[in-house]
Amino acid sequence: MDLILWRHAEALDPREGEEDLDRPLTSKGERQAARVADWLGQQLPASTRVLVSPARRTQQTAAALDRKSKTVPALAPDGSVAALLSAARWPDAREPVLVVGHQPTLGLAAAYLLSGQAQAWPLRKGGVVWLRSREREGQAQVLLHAAIAPDLL
Numbered sequence: 035m036d037l038i039l040w041r042h043a044e045a046l047d048p049r050e051g052e053e054d055l056d057r058p059l060t061s062k063g064e065r066q067a068a069r070v071a072d073w074l075g076q077q078l079p080a081s082t083r084v085l086v087s088p089a090r091r092t093q094q095t096a097a098a099l100d101r102k103s104k105t106v107p108a109l110a111p112d113g114s115v116a117a118l119l120s121a122a123r124w125p126d127a128r129e130p131v132l133v134v135g136h137q138p139t140l141g142l143a144a145a146y147l148l149s150g151q152a153q154a155w156p157l158r159k160g161g162v163v164w165l166r167s168r169e170r171e172g173q174a175q176v177l178l179h180a181a182i183a184p185d186l187l
Contacts (some may be wrong), residue, residue, distance in 0.1 A: 036130035043160040044093035066184035067161035071098035125167040160184035
């Protein structure tokens with residue numbers, strides 16, 4: 035199974051009285067989302083399920099990909115690694131899953147899957163970590179398939 039973790043692109047800082055979920059992308063964030071979406075669009079199989087946090091900034095980031103997506107409340111900024119893995123059906127999903135979400139959850143999930151420990155690994159705004167599960171000689175393994183930051187594209 036492939037699990038692709040995509041952090042939302044750069045968003046405006048919260049204004050007084052504004053809900054965190056309502057923060058939109060900045061102009062730079064829109065450009066970041068477009069660059070990464072272009073790259074992902076060339077890499078992702080057509081069967082990829084796209085799961086998105088309900089936050090406006092993640093919805094805007096995912097929209098740049100121009101694919102059908104599903105909003106998953108459990109992927110909101112206060113979501114847990116367990117909720118993310120459950121929503122993605124890790125490691126048993128038959129199709130690749132792209133999760134558009136938030137820090138620190140995405141970094142914690144990547145760290146947990148690659149090292150076995152939930153550590154606070156940073157993931158840049160607009161960045162992608164692509165993980166792949168496989169079985170080798172009867173042992174489950176998680177491989178880092180790709181790690182991309184928007185400024186590298």
